Amino acid sequence: MEKKRAWSNIFLLVIVLVAILHSVSYVIFYYAKDLSLENKNSLSGFSVQDGSESKSFSYSGLFIILEWIAVLFTSGFLVMRQKTELKDEISSLYLTKQSYATEGRQTDIDILYELLKEKKHLKIASIAQVFDVPKYTVMEWAKILKNGNLAEIYYPQIGEPEITIIQ
Numbered sequence: 001m002e003k004k005r006a007w008s009n010i011f012l013l014v015i016v017l018v019a020i021l022h023s024v025s026y027v028i029f030y031y032a033k034d035l036s037l038e039n040k041n042s043l044s045g046f047s048v049q050d051g052s053e054s055k056s057f058s059y060s061g062l063f064i065i066l067e068w069i070a071v072l073f074t075s076g077f078l079v080m081r082q083k084t085e086l087k088d089e090i091s092s093l094y095l096t097k098q099s100y101a102t103e104g105r106q107t108d109i110d111i112l113y114e115l116l117k118e119k120k121h122l123k124i125a126s127i128a129q130v131f132d133v134p135k136y137t138v139m140e141w142a143k144i145l146k147n148g149n150l151a152e153i154y155y156p157q158i159g160e161p162e163i164t165i166i167q
Contacts, residue, residue, distance in 0.1 A: 086123060
């Protein structure tokens, strides 16, 4: 699951970079005459034109529009997928937390560690929602687990930080 998410983030990054480079090169090469630094009001050279030069339809411009549509759809898809994964994780954690809470565990951090042993990694946002505490409290718990060499804090390129158990 983590590899799939990492590859989709890399794919989105590549699409965005290609779209930006293509857009910039399109503007530079297609509109190069319009962006020249020469004095356009001079009476020498080709300053008097008959106006017959007009910009024709450009497939390159259409391709740029399609690239940006692909970027928007891909990023929208990734955002929706992250939200559904978060909802699924939260519902799963609620059920598991209830079973550990009834077993006699005393503190929330004990329950969190048991959840981590079972799930292997959890998002900070889902832990905060399940335990009904602010995110900074969950980060403090994560730092306590990290200092005890029980867990690591992972900061992905896109999305919320996660706590991962050390095996």
